[in-house]
Amino acid sequence: MAPAASRAVVVALALLSSCRAIWASEYFSTLTLFNNELHKQGCSSLSEWEEYAADCESSILQLEDPDCEEGSNPPCESVFSLNAEKILNQAKLFIEQKKIPFPVENHNTNEELAIGYVLIGNGLYDEAIKHYSLLLQGDPELVSAIYGRGIAYGKKSLQILSPLGRISEALGDLTKAIQLQPSARLYRHRGTLLFISEDYVAAMEDFQQSLELKKNQPIAMLYKGLTFFHRGMLKEAIETFKEALKLKPDFIDAYKSLGQAYRELGDFESAMESFQKALMLNQNHIQSLQLRGMMLYHHGSLQEAIGNFKRCLQLEPYNEVCQYMKGLSHVAMGQFYEGIKAQTKYSRYLHSHLDIPVAEYNVDQDLPGNFKNHWAKNLPFLIEDYEEQPGLQPHIKDVLPQNFDSYSSDVQKLICTADHLGALMQYDTPGFLPNRRIHRAMGLATLEVMQAMHRTWSNSKVRVNGKTRQMQWRDMFDIAVKWRRGQIINIRYLAYFDNILDFIKDRILVYHGAYNPRGLVEVRQALENVNKVEDLLPIMKQFNSKTRDGFTVNSKVPSMKDLGKEYDGFTITITGDRVGNMLFSVETQTTEERTQQYQSEIESLYKDLTAKGKALMLSTELGDADAVCNLILSLVYYFCNLMPLSRGSSVVAYSVVMGALMASGKEVMGRIPKGKLVDFESMTTPSPDIFSKTAKHWMNLKSLPGWYQSLPSVAETFPSSRTMIEVLNTDSSSHCPKKS
The missing domain is CATH 1.25.40.10 (Tetratricopeptide repeat domain)
Structure with missing residues (x-):
């Protein structure tokens, strides 16, 4: 981060x-x-x-x-x-x-x-x-x-x-x-x-x-x-x-x-x-x-x-x-x-750590910041003090194909359960191709988050980066990240144009209410006739002399820790070009100050979540479970508003939500509704409370069946990158029961 x-x-x-x-x-x-x-x-x-x-x-x-052949003498005449x-x-x-x-x-x-x-x-x-x-x-x-x-x-x-x-x-x-x-x-x-x-x-x-x-x-x-x-x-x-x-x-x-x-x-x-x-x-x-x-x-x-x-x-x-x-x-x-x-x-790094338990190292900390920055931006690797990764070592063999039948019946059940949980995270909206491998990876991430959170709330410590200590909020997300390798920036947000249009209208009215109160009624009337995003630019040019080729609006995210305080959310920019095309962009621009603000908010929520989670282990009150659920969803609300827009950060966040809810005794039964995107839903919702209500509605939460507690430990069953890759490579299509 x-x-x-x-x-x-x-x-x-x-x-x-x-x-x-x-x-x-x-x-x-x-x-x-x-x-x-x-x-x-x-x-x-x-x-x-x-x-x-x-x-x-x-x-x-x-x-x-027709009289010229290649290689002839004299040579063929140039055009x-x-x-x-x-x-x-x-x-x-x-x-x-x-x-x-x-x-x-x-x-x-x-x-x-x-x-x-x-x-x-x-x-x-x-x-x-x-x-x-x-x-x-x-x-x-x-x-x-x-x-x-x-x-x-x-x-x-x-x-x-x-x-x-x-x-x-x-x-x-x-x-x-x-x-x-x-x-x-x-x-x-x-x-x-x-x-x-x-x-x-x-x-x-x-x-x-x-x-x-x-x-x-x-x-x-x-x-x-x-x-x-x-x-x-x-x-x-x-x-x-x-x-x-x-x-x-x-x-x-x-x-x-x-x-x-x-x-x-x-x-x-x-x-x-x-x-x-x-x-x-x-x-x-x-x-x-x-x-x-x-x-x-x-x-x-x-x-x-x-x-x-x-x-x-x-x-x-x-x-x-x-x-x-x-x-x-x-x-x-x-x-x-x-x-x-x-x-x-990166292949050299991963190869050298192939058989080392993943709890003993951390990619984010091992690779220097300049390396990650250059890698993400496709820049040349001209970095001072960068230590070259070791070449391939002959004694570390490549990962071999693994047969599903070679796993024990308990592990097979774990894999099939992961496949089912991962499928619940699939977006049902144009542009998102189902990926069976990602389904399994994030299903296993969900189960590992559930098991780690349950241990934490039971006053047990976890093994992280070679050390045994109390679990922190970053550790919760790191569990999901280790299963979700890489990052995918996704540009398919067409389904949210209508929602974004209403959001932009609201922000324009807020702006004019503050800087142009006399013209607010006229602006409001003009916006009522706007039905497409591309119609906004002419309206803004009409009412704001500073608007030429485009304009920008910003969202605000309310703080739960410091009531009345707001953080910068995302930025929407609409520009027009010389031939009349419109460019509509949604950006999350992160600075060090903004990152610290969000981390402080998340740390406060996580501290409260840990306390309530431990109390939940000793209580059977329905209200305690509901409070834990709201804290989990609020924490993820801030995470989604902090992180860059990508399918990677979105599915990581949702796997953490599902895992933490399962640790609190709630199973997610519902799928993400058609046209809904978790990250955009959190970013376009004005408060964590409203986001929690929306998400709980589609999640269709039920009591967690007891057999989940008897599943093998994900961290112990797949302790290394080798074993993780093996299980992701394994074909279970003819073994796992189909679930609706």
Whole structure:
């Protein structure tokens, strides 16, 4: 819990969002992968400047010399040394094969137009722009020249790897061409440029217009679906990808995009089916192998994921994503000799501690702060006084597969119970893929927290970091953290936009009530007509002269320890860009002072919880158990408001809640309701009391059955990293009873 760290989660309404791969990256942009694939095919970018798989792969646009063979003497002539005669010959061939878009009746003009397209086809974009500009001086309304110059501008921008470049000129030319002679092709090409510019709403409108003029365009339908995908409108994207497949049943990219959309929606089975269909059409389709492997990894099916990454690397040995994810999967399974290639530093540390009881060391304390800071931020490891981790030691063997039947019946019951408890923590909201491995890990964490808290309340000490002492609140969370390796920043908070909208309205009214009381009534009336987050920015510009490109509101968290005092909560920022897109971000900005405030609050609650927990061990009063429950939920309320937004910190917090409640004699029977997220629920709730009431309602607490007390000790059954990894690797699917 670095005191001066800052973490953020960004949610885009109409702007592509991405997050870096830290330990286990949760999200890779389909657009990024898509563009990378097109570059590999030899296209400067999106190949749909013509019909599907046309321009960038057309032999006509490559100016191949039929009399020239590779390695011949004299060598083949470079495209950059083409003489006028060859360019003219290729232009004539272009005309003969009727490849000129928007031809005119004058043959000489068509030849001039064709020369420009030959230049474009060979990457000579500056020459093409000059050529078309000269033509347009003579005839400003020559549609084919306007269109060709627009294509050259667009391809030149993409060639220099700039999303801006000269796309504005390209859009200008295409817009003028559309005004003079609207066509499906022109709308599709302008839509493609708008898509690259991340103006997804305008791009969608152009693709739709193109499809109305010419229905049978699978690639335009695919791009229309991608505009929905990048706006977070996954269900609309799925329906559009299906329409593309009706137009072209063997459309691999549509199956791949459909699979990714289902994966983002959290529908594992449908995503698997779509990726499988893409690979049936082309078993060597690298993107589908890569995306399916990543989905399997995040589903907890590590061995299957490795198979996909291996196949990917056979086809493309230097694929960084597949290499990284393959290493990640091996490390997660305890196969360090394979995984070490991808994750040297942390793999070495974990390998050297593989057989040491986890109660005897602490990763957080052993690794220096600079190391953790550089690791989390993907910075170079140029750190003074950093001691290199020891290399792999031959006497420490990799983790071997473990059979479920090799465990005793008591341990088998422990594992099955953990699987059930972990499943109760699964979010039922778009974007959260069920992960069986995480379910087991956090179920075991819950049981270990329960057992540790029970011992603490019974006046027993616990073994922490090689020492025996009284349990502290950090120890409670450290138990869960050791089972939940890594951190995942998750950007899927679309379900909370409506709640956040109401929250922002309230904060705006609080602000104007303090600084602009006379205009409060007018502001309130304007806000009543706002139904979408993106409508807030114009309202704020209207009533606050300081608002230009965006505004910020902050939440406040009330103190239970010091009544009347408030702590900084999270920050919401809404900004607009030049094309009308909105960026909506929710950040938790942590400073040392803020961290100390929250820790003081949590320590006060934990002290009270320990006292009441010990009293509960000697009491049978219902009110005592309810008081303990409220303290547990209040403690986690402050923890969630303190920590960065991530699925990691959220599931750790919930496992602590469940474990501590079980220690107090209460079993959680209910699942987290559809659309609810524990961390966001705590952050958007104005007080710990209200959060406690909300959480208890869905938890459906019942008395804990007595057999839980007879389960083996989690800490003693799985004392080391090796035994922990072994149990997470074990398949119990055919042994544990299914529970609703």
